Amino acid sequence: METGNSPQTTRIGWIGTGVMGRWMCQHLMNAGHPATVYNRSRDKAQPLIDAGARWADSPKQVAEAADVVFAIVGYPADVREVFLGAEGVLAGARPGSILVDMTTSEPSLAVEIEAAARAKGCLALDAPVSGGDVGAKNATLSIMVGGQREAFDRVLPLFQCMGKTIVHQGPAGSGQHTKMVNQILIASTMISLCEGLLYAYKAGLNLETVLQSVSGGAAGSKSLEIYGPRILARNFEPGFYVEHFIKDMGIALREAERLNLCLPGLALAKQLYEAVRAQGYGRKGTQALLLALENISNVRR
């Protein structure tokens, strides 16, 4: 695998240089790994090109120039095109390459990509992350990895450039399933958070003193810590987009259906976030659920 400038470096490919991928690729480059990059809109890749990355015109061309190819793009349809399309990674990957999808996507698609990779003598990992743009920038992501242990072990030094908590969760699809668990945990917690603060407001309480009382105990959560102060400041700018969260919950609900699993809280959360989007807040942060709940109850502030 190590075919770069020194025994410690790996020729990497990077597809998707948005708010997350841009930093993740930069960390790998900072560690000395030569990178070839592709992004749907080239301008977002420019900072990496300026920092020394080679540009390629397609995922296929990225794969031709790299031994480990990472992608972090948008929706499952994008993942499918990037890996399995005519100009996709597998069209260019040589035997022995490792394909790593870090997009939050469908577990079943991860299984499909891994099978296609094996058929070409390659390995594949699904490795979605949590931690957001701040985690990407500070290399403190949690990386949830599915796929063969051998592939995990070989990519681990690269993951360590990008994340802090890196766990092999099992065979192909397990990384995506773990990310779904993560999103399910967040989904109803966001309902709790927004309903609790809305109740506090309507009950005439002082929201800051309420947070003093409740944050440190059993009601405390990372969501409350992150979004409580933003909601108090009426700051609904995106940390994590409503529309991306809807995508993730949709994947989780389809998987749950496939697993014969009734998840009423997740279903409600998805419906409420559909209301958030319908009210025009799809490009706001997930804390904009508060706005939708206010509108539902005709609360005017």
Place this chain on the structure above:
Amino acid sequence: METGNSPQTTRIGWIGTGVMGRWMCQHLMNAGHPATVYNRSRDKAQPLIDAGARWADSPKQVAEAADVVFAIVGYPADVREVFLGAEGVLAGARPGSILVDMTTSEPSLAVEIEAAARAKGCLALDAPVSGGDVGAKNATLSIMVGGQREAFDRVLPLFQCMGKTIVHQGPAGSGQHTKMVNQILIASTMISLCEGLLYAYKAGLNLETVLQSVSGGAAGSKSLEIYGPRILARNFEPGFYVEHFIKDMGIALREAERLNLCLPGLALAKQLYEAVRAQGYGRKGTQALLLALENISNVRR
């Protein structure tokens, strides 16, 4: 107010010596305050009597012997009887006494008790707590206080014997409202937690490695920290009883209705916990929601 053995001591009354009250009263006695106690079943008060507390035969008699009377009992109906009944605290309280209800109860009842107290020249506080039996034992409770500032200031040194986070939230009822916020925050978070872990199990993941990936990030919560390991160990013994949680959510939903507030997540949580109780788990801990969700989807383990 300070009419005990020394200028620093207060004659206290304590009504309700269960898993919480027993420790809370003990802390006050340890600080040197002479106590008169009452409990519906006397045997549960015996440890405090053995430690030097005086027994009284009714809340009224407790009030006759004390300057500050605390209660922590079960349901709002119990609170009403303890404070407003024929043998209740207000029937025995002298002008200048302070009545403190630490039960999780109705905000509107707290307002009613405070008005009745004022009419007799007394002060009243509603001061429910979070932190459970462990917080009561270790004197680390969060105490959420409603009522007049003057009463709060006078009782504060006593609260400090029992709790760590003690916040005056506003006029009568504000302590109860704040506790409702606390319970609303927990309600849908418990759904998230149990749905997330059930999904993980059905997806064939290793729950321990899943917790490694998700606990430290945005999906983390105190509930996950407390109940995650118990659920993995299939330990459904009560930290907090399902039936008490149902009581609290019922109060919160009635208050929300009064406030013209639609809280779909809280309503769903209450319904799901009704299912937990209907399935025979009312005296289990709130993490038994997992069992109900398993039964709903016919998951056999």
